[in-house]
Amino acid sequence: MYGPTLALAGVDFQVRAGEIHGLLGENGAGKSTLVRILAGAERQDGGELRFFGEQASGGPAERRKAGLAFIHQDLGLFADFSVADNIALSSGFSTRRGLIRQSASESAARAVVDRLGFDCDVTKLVGELPLADQTLVAVCRALAHGARLIVLDEPTAYLEARQVRKLFDILAGLRADGVACVLITHRSEDVLRVCDRVTVLRDGRSVARRSAAQLSEAELIRLITGREDASGNVPRRPGTRPVRRLRMAAENLRGAGFGPLSLEIREGEVLGLCGLADAGQFAVGLALMGDAPLSSGTVALDGRPYQPGSVRTALDAGLGYVPANRTADGLAGGLTAVENVLMSPRGPWWRPLRGRSDRETCQRLLETFRVSPPQADREVMTFSGGNQQKILLAKWLGFDRRLVILNEPSAGVDVGAKADIHRRIRRDCEVNGTAALVITTDFQEIVDLCDRAVVMRRGLAVGNLEASRISADLLTEMAYGGTA
Ligand SMILES: Nc1ncnc2c1ncn2[C@@H]1O[C@H](COP(=O)(O)OP(=O)(O)OP(=O)(O)O)[C@@H](O)[C@H]1O
Ligand SMILES: [Mg+2]
Structure with missing residues (x-):
């Protein structure tokens, strides 16, 4: 509940080790709210939450230690910090006699960035990077501390096709290591391409759980909108219009x-x-x-x-x-x-x-x-x-x-x-x-x-x-x- 607003009304959501699970729903369906609850940034008013078989406890820091990583919709990076510092803030700074070893943070950051095949100068300030690169920094940060469950709230919104493909390759690689991923996206092609299963939220409730292989795009859109006739984006060919000034x-x-x-x-x-x-x-x-x-x-x-x-x-x-x-x-x-x-x-x-x-x-x-x-x-x-x-x-x-x-x-x-x-x-x-x-x-x-x-x-x-x-x-x- 947010004051009088009921954001989540009853959600059943299970993610298996080694799967990519799509969390879908219209704007305002409750996806980000669910993510904030999983992250320990907000408390649920009821229900049960378990990670890796254990009752969830603690706030964001404890959950991170327990092997969870979150990329929130607004990325949550520090614009005035370098890429390396942003990554180290989550995975820990290496220190010597109480002083931060800058070079160690930088080489650790470079290792993750390279693992992603992401061409990025880790000494640059995050605020100076294009939004697509900032998204990838957020992904690097999540990967840096060896998480077993990674939740990505719309990571592809600002990525171009090539970067989306790369990100999905990485997620698929993690799947092979037994890491579970939750992917939130509004692009149905993303879902059908990379997800194993999907859960659909509507008005704060989970209304469907399906294996992605059995889904067509039309069916997916129907599940998300709850309307039979939902055709999604009406293809529109701009016609010729009178020449104007x-x-x-x-x-x-x-x-x-x-x-x-x-x-x-x-x-x-x-x-x-x-x-x-x-x-x-x-x-x-x-x-x-x-x-x-x-x-x-x-x-x-x-x-x-x-x-x-x-x-x-x-x-x-x-x-x-x-x-x-x-x-x-x-x-x-x-x-x-x-x-x-x-x-x-x-x-x-x-x-x-x-x-x-x-x-x-x-x-x-x-x-x-x-x-x-x-x-x-x-x-x-x-x-x-x-x-x-x-x-x-x-x-x-x-x-x-x-x-x-x-x-x-x-x-x-x-x-x-x-x-x-x-x-x-x-x-x-x-x-x-x-x-x-x-x-x-x-x-x-x-x-x-x-x-x-x-x-x-x-x-x-x-x-x-x-x-x-x-x-x-x-x-x-x-x-x-x-x-x-
Ligand atoms: N801090 C808040 N205070 C009051 N209401 C909130 C707050 N945060 C979210 N809500 C409400 O909770 C509901 C679910 O919001 P949420 O952000 O989880 O949607 P979403 O599924 O992530 O949507 P989108 O695809 O647009 O990101 C919405 O009705 C929203 O207005
Ligand atoms: Mg959201």
Whole structure:
């Protein structure tokens, strides 16, 4: 129970040694709550919990010692610490005469990183790594102390296909060593590819346990949503639309990790900018928002020069921005949903909340975005991960923006909500003439959502595809440089 909210109402959940067990369910079904209870970070109000045959006891530290490892949805890393220190914080620092031996932590970290085949400088600060790499650091940290049960709460949300494959290879290897894994994911292809069995939660109850080999994708989606007709993501082929005015023209942009790059986007257009995680696409978004310097190039918005300088300038010019990392950069944790949605300094003047009418506007937005529960006055961090993502989108899509830059817009949302979010983005563009720049490593998202796609590799644009030519295979091939 969270106050009056019943998060888990009756869950039966068993994981065997040496299996990969999928824990599935819609946004808000109770998956992360269950994980926090397993981790000892929260107490259950009833029921029994056993690990390796023993009654569970103690808090997070004891459970870690007992051989459990958890990768929470928000990763829980320390951004200002190095990769090596983050790993050592969990597996223990090596000390000599009371002093931490930095070199020992570093070589221990390097050993795990290498075991994962993950190309990473362990002396770098975690906060400086792309989100995909931060996920892998969290995985390394879990592996570092020889856990026998590893629980991963949506590890693949920010990973590109190649990294997902690598992670799954590692999990499969652990299975052979008798390690049990619990995998939470909203991608049904992940589940069918790697899981042995699945447990499905709905409204805080376990409603099904199945062996994955017997499941089809359609059946899986039906179990998760509880609806017969649930088709998941409606395949949508963007049609040709009337040619509209040029909204943004960027020429010869150069910045850290990309360039020279030219981009054009029209009013009402949904343009995908994609590539492998390190292709430079995220840096382009940051530079357009004035959050990273441009070393050269020009940008015009509606025919007028636009000089990215600071986030303030970008907002005043009519841009909107959904960052990839919603908990670090997107949402203000201690504030309520209404405060988060409305208190963005969107217009030229920041204005304080106006009370009732604002609350009603926000309430309507939460309902259109199907945020659950639709409670504007609730603290934003008490929403489930997928619902936080919907709130973040409501903050920018609910208003007239000229250009919205959306990083990984559907990260962590369930199949049904993903289709909803795609419809919302397209409607916003169609009705308000907003141009959307969708930056993602999820190629299927580009296929489902975008009118056009620009593919980047090593900081350069290597392809510009109209909707009719976009396919996940072609995007992959271009992103890898034709060697996939
Ligand atoms: N700290 C909290 N206070 C109040 N309610 C909470 C809190 N944490 C979670 N809840 C509620 O508990 C329910 C289950 O949330 P949980 O985060 O476990 O969902 P989830 O299955 O992990 O969803 P997602 O796929 O979106 O991450 C939701 O209704 C959520 O709003
Ligand atoms: Mg969750």
